[in-house]
Amino acid sequence: MLTMLSLPFIHRALLAGTAIALLSGLAGYFVVLRGQVFAGDMLSHVAYAGALAALAAGLDPRIGLFASTITVAVGIALLAGKATADDVIIGNAMAWILGLGVFFLAFYTTHRATGNSTANVTVLFGSIFGLSAHDAALAAGIATGLIIVLLLIARPLLFASLDPAIAAARGVPVRLLGLLFLAIVGATAGEASQAVGALILTGQLAAPAAAAYHLTTRPWAALPLAGALAVAAMWLGITLAYTIPVLPPTFTIMTVTATEYALAALTARLRRRRQDRPTRSRTTASRTQQTYPTP
Amino acid sequence: MTAGLNWNLVDVIRQLLSFHFMVNALRAGTIVAVVAGAIGYLMVLRRQSFAGHTLAVIGFPGAAGATWLGLDAAFGYFGFCVAGALIISALPGVDRRNAGLGGFSEESAAIGTVQAFALACGFLFVGLYHGFLNGLNNLLFGTIIGITDQQVLVLLIAGTGCLVALVALGRPLLFSTIDPDVARARGVPTRLVSTAFLVLLGIAAGGTSQITGSLLVFALLVAPAAAATRLTAQPAVGLALSIALAVLITWMGETFAFFSPYPIGFWVTTLGFAIFLLATAYRGITDRAGRHPTIPSPPQRALSESTTR
Numbered sequence: 269m270l271t272m273l274s275l276p277f278i279h280r281a282l283l284a285g286t287a288i289a290l291l292s293g294l295a296g297y298f299v300v301l302r303g304q305v306f307a308g309d310m311l312s313h314v315a316y317a318g319a320l321a322a323l324a325a326g327l328d329p330r331i332g333l334f335a336s337t338i339t340v341a342v343g344i345a346l347l348a349g350k351a352t353a354d355d356v357i358i359g360n361a362m363a364w365i366l367g368l369g370v371f372f373l374a375f376y377t378t379h380r381a382t383g384n385s386t387a388n389v390t391v392l393f394g395s396i397f398g399l400s401a402h403d404a405a406l407a408a409g410i411a412t413g414l415i416i417v418l419l420l421i422a423r424p425l426l427f428a429s430l431d432p433a434i435a436a437a438r439g440v441p442v443r444l445l446g447l448l449f450l451a452i453v454g455a456t457a458g459e460a461s462q463a464v465g466a467l468i469l470t471g472q473l474a475a476p477a478a479a480a481y482h483l484t485t486r487p488w489a490a491l492p493l494a495g496a497l498a499v500a501a502m503w504l505g506i507t508l509a510y511t512i513p514v515l516p517p518t519f520t521i522m523t524v525t526a527t528e529y530a531l532a533a534l535t536a537r538l539r540r541r542r543q544d545r546p547t548r549s550r551t552t553a554s555r556t557q558q559t560y561p562t563p
Numbered sequence: 564m565t566a567g568l569n570w571n572l573v574d575v576i577r578q579l580l581s582f583h584f585m586v587n588a589l590r591a592g593t594i595v596a597v598v599a600g601a602i603g604y605l606m607v608l609r610r611q612s613f614a615g616h617t618l619a620v621i622g623f624p625g626a627a628g629a630t631w632l633g634l635d636a637a638f639g640y641f642g643f644c645v646a647g648a649l650i651i652s653a654l655p656g657v658d659r660r661n662a663g664l665g666g667f668s669e670e671s672a673a674i675g676t677v678q679a680f681a682l683a684c685g686f687l688f689v690g691l692y693h694g695f696l697n698g699l700n701n702l703l704f705g706t707i708i709g710i711t712d713q714q715v716l717v718l719l720i721a722g723t724g725c726l727v728a729l730v731a732l733g734r735p736l737l738f739s740t741i742d743p744d745v746a747r748a749r750g751v752p753t754r755l756v757s758t759a760f761l762v763l764l765g766i767a768a769g770g771t772s773q774i775t776g777s778l779l780v781f782a783l784l785v786a787p788a789a790a791a792t793r794l795t796a797q798p799a800v801g802l803a804l805s806i807a808l809a810v811l812i813t814w815m816g817e818t819f820a821f822f823s824p825y826p827i828g829f830w831v832t833t834l835g836f837a838i839f840l841l842a843t844a845y846r847g848i849t850d851r852a853g854r855h856p857t858i859p860s861p862p863q864r865a866l867s868e869s870t871t872r
Contacts, residue, residue, distance in 0.1 A: 305671040307673050355612060357843075360785060360789065360839050366704075367830075378824050392686075466656040471675055474675040475672070475675070476670035478669075506575065516690050518683055526680040
């Protein structure tokens with residue numbers, strides 16, 4: 269354990285991983301609360317195509333990653349409410365965007381195959397152990413900045429997420445907040461892709477947040493809990509991947525996250541079943557009263 | 564390749580068929596497209612397209628695991644997809660109406676987590692099987708190279724079985740798809756029918772994954788069927804159209820992939836999305852011109868009224 273903490277690549281992974289996990293946990297809670305998991309799914313497809321387009325153009329993949337995810341996130345926010353798209357259209361568009369990513373991949377490998385053949389796998393599944401000191405510091409810095417912005421708008425955003433109509437009536441700029449929030453989610457998707465990869469980031473956004481949602485009904489308790497669960501999964505995942513070298517960190521982190529979610533959902537179901545009995549008898553009582561109304 | 568792609572169709576076909584791997588790819592593609600077109604049409608009517616996608620993603624660790632253990636990837640695809648279908652149908656129905664705080668939806672959170680976990684497991688198996696980096700792309704995004712005679716045979720058996728079961732299931736399935744409440748009242752075992760359909764969907768998704776890859780099944784399973792529902796309201800015509808479009812997309816995609824440096828995953832998704840957009844645009848134009856009656860046709864009604872997804 270002590271030798272692990274003295275290794276520089278573990279330092280870098282923990283530095284970047286903690287900031288990214290905290291960001292995706294906090295942002296993920298609002299994503300889940302606002303019913304925007306599909307947007308996360310869309311962004312994961314876009315992240316892959318964007319990163320490979322940048323690689324094909326000979327740029328740093330992170331430029332394509334952030335440019336594509338933030339653009340599409342803002343686009344989703346602008347279209348929301350104006351255009352109604354059913355899930356068949358969304359699904360077909362997402363498949364096509366991934367297909368474009370495959371096109372850029374083929375272009376990249378045929379025209380720019382200068383040795384870095386693992387770039388595709390890195391974009392798909394991340395490589396938190398492969399971050400350079402500069403990458404890790406940059407990722408942690410961006411994540412910290414986004415966390416601060418998110419916490420600054422947390423109060424009005426929560427109000428707007430829970431009851432948009434009343435929030436709008438109280439003068440909260442609901443549309444602007446939604447736009448800003450999805451831009452943050454876009455940037456979060458770009459950050460999370462560097463740690464766990466473009467394909468896994470939906471799970472990274474949704475699972476800790478959904479677990480926190482099941483464990484407490486109070487939003488101000490659930491928000492930090494979602495962040496804490498995501499960070500715990502990151503630490504535990506990195507430790508597991510270090511102790512068992514066969515397991516890639518992306519797999520261990522996702523496994524811990526999925527386990528947290530499964531346990532939380534199970535706890536919630538058991539608790540609901542225990543609470544169900546008294547409430548059910550009460551409803552039957554009220555129903556009998558309704559069936560025989562007093563004149 | 565001497566001539567490349569040109570407008571002389573006979574020459575193009577002669578070039579394609581001169582390679583055994585291409586003959587096998589066309590055979591496998593045709594079988595898969597017929598099954599995907601048929602099952603996909605009913606899937607779109609039942610609004611279960613994301614179930615099809617989830618099942619295909621579940622197939623990815625199966626195929627990667629099978630390759631790691633030295634088995635044929637087809638067994639992994641079919642095994643995991645069918646097992647996934649059985650598990651999904653056995654799960655207690657998630658209370659979809661009861662949206663909790665805000666817009667929370669248990670279903671989308673669970674689907675997102677399951678898909679991400681399945682992909683992570685597949686990544687682990689690929690990592691355990693060393694020197695398999697190209698295989699990763701083939702499993703995720705499809706390939707036309709390396710389909711063996713045995714794989715074609717397995718696909719043929721699975722596909723035939725799937726279609727026979729679909730025909731046997733036909734009438735009650737269509738009935739419970741278009742009007743589940745009336746079907747249940749008439750004594751159709753809707754729960755059993757929907758479980759059987761999910762298993763068929765698992766087989767179709769597993770087969771489609773072997774051509775388009777696990778992540779791109781929408782290109783064959785959803786796009787042709789969705790285009791067909793936009794073009795016709797009659798179930799029989801729609802089914803035939805869906806199958807024809809799926810076969811067309813597969814043949815064109817495999818031909819382009821053969822003659823170009825770009826992989827099949829790009830071509831089938833592009834063709835599928837293009838056909839779907841064309842059909843939607845055509846529908847929009849005819850609707851505006853008032854050529855369609857305003858009374859919703861049965862498949863449309865099923866699309867707009869059905870609450871099950």
